Amino acid sequence: MTDKSTEDMLREQAQAVLKVQEEALKTQMKLMESLYGNNPEMLAMMKAQIQQSLANQSALVEQAQTAAFEAVAAAQRGEGFDPQALVSTLQQNAQSMGYALPVKTDADREEGYAQALNFIGQLQTSFTEPPARSVPRGSREARVFGYLLGGIVGTLNGHELEQLDPEAHEPFYEEQVRSILSDYWGIETAEELEERLVDLLEEGGMSVQYGYYGETENFDEIASELDPEDVEGETERWKFARYARTIRTPEAMRAWDIGRAASLVRWGHFVGMLDEETAESILEACAEEACARFEGWRDFAASYLFGGLFWRLNAGEDEAADWLENAGGACAELLDTEDDAGGEWQRNAWVASLTD
Numbered sequence: 001m002t003d004k005s006t007e008d009m010l011r012e013q014a015q016a017v018l019k020v021q022e023e024a025l026k027t028q029m030k031l032m033e034s035l036y037g038n039n040p041e042m043l044a045m046m047k048a049q050i051q052q053s054l055a056n057q058s059a060l061v062e063q064a065q066t067a068a069f070e071a072v073a074a075a076q077r078g079e080g081f082d083p084q085a086l087v088s089t090l091q092q093n094a095q096s097m098g099y100a101l102p103v104k105t106d107a108d109r110e111e112g113y114a115q116a117l118n119f120i121g122q123l124q125t126s127f128t129e130p131p132a133r134s135v136p137r138g139s140r141e142a143r144v145f146g147y148l149l150g151g152i153v154g155t156l157n158g159h160e161l162e163q164l165d166p167e168a169h170e171p172f173y174e175e176q177v178r179s180i181l182s183d184y185w186g187i188e189t190a191e192e193l194e195e196r197l198v199d200l201l202e203e204g205g206m207s208v209q210y211g212y213y214g215e216t217e218n219f220d221e222i223a224s225e226l227d228p229e230d231v232e233g234e235t236e237r238w239k240f241a242r243y244a245r246t247i248r249t250p251e252a253m254r255a256w257d258i259g260r261a262a263s264l265v266r267w268g269h270f271v272g273m274l275d276e277e278t279a280e281s282i283l284e285a286c287a288e289e290a291c292a293r294f295e296g297w298r299d300f301a302a303s304y305l306f307g308g309l310f311w312r313l314n315a316g317e318d319e320a321a322d323w324l325e326n327a328g329g330a331c332a333e334l335l336d337t338e339d340d341a342g343g344e345w346q347r348n349a350w351v352a353s354l355t356d
Helices: 006-036 040-076 083-094 104-127 140-148 149-156 169-187 188-200 207-217 219-223 227-245 250-271 275-291 297-316 317-334
Strands: 133-136 351-355
Touching: 083 140, 104 227, 104 317, 140 149, 140 250, 140 275, 140 297, 140 351, 149 188, 149 207, 149 250, 149 317, 149 351, 169 250, 188 207, 207 227, 207 250, 207 297, 219 227, 219 275, 250 297, 275 351, 297 317
Parallel strands: 133 351
Antiparallel strands: none
């Protein structure tokens, strides 16, 4: 007995779906018989429509599978993968049978952008925070401020927030952090970590990309520099940047780069890629820039969420909306005032300046 191929299993799954649809249409046909039993012409017409609908659905499933398999095979041959071409093929097949696949208009897209930005804006008015303060450079308060710049990522990952090490030094957690660096950042060496930090803190990170996309009127200029498989996701980012460019400047998402850099420093130190002195020095640089740019945790959080929204749009609007909801929840937890202790951002007020 041989194992089934992936293609065979996918076809069987599709046939199972069609079987359910077929049973539903049979039930619908019986209903038509009870309604139009005294009108043979009408009954014949309704039955014909139901049978044609089932035939069309079966054909569409088959065509969609064939198009998808051909696209994957082309990619495996090194011919590239064009998601837009695949979507266009599926749309044409559906339209040829009288179906219209839902198409998101520019107005729909911009309404979604507006709702997302409104959600971010509400963060600044729905919470309070203690007054900002000045703390001595190198003090415990200054160091914790640097750690908490990565508080949103830390909260989402369940890390300890008010110390340099995000977790206890145990093999399980060390492997977990190494996986985060490797799988999500492509970082496996100290040199690769340094390159990422330079990009985020010295070269502008995601803020620069947002600014470039917002200034570029024709997406073809951007697409010419991309791998084919990245075009669809970057198209979403470009559309958002073109929409938001007159609302928020690239500097308005700078917290996204600072916050992620702070997280990378803590992770890098945890797995031995940075010594403690170097880690604290970089975190102090993150703190210096944050002090100069933002007025408080709410201001910082809004900037971080704006950058994260732009980043996550690469995976589509639904994924971006889910990320925004989760990250917004992390901000709410950090700003929480409900219990006696409060969130970490409540316990550790924003630092307006580091004093000598």
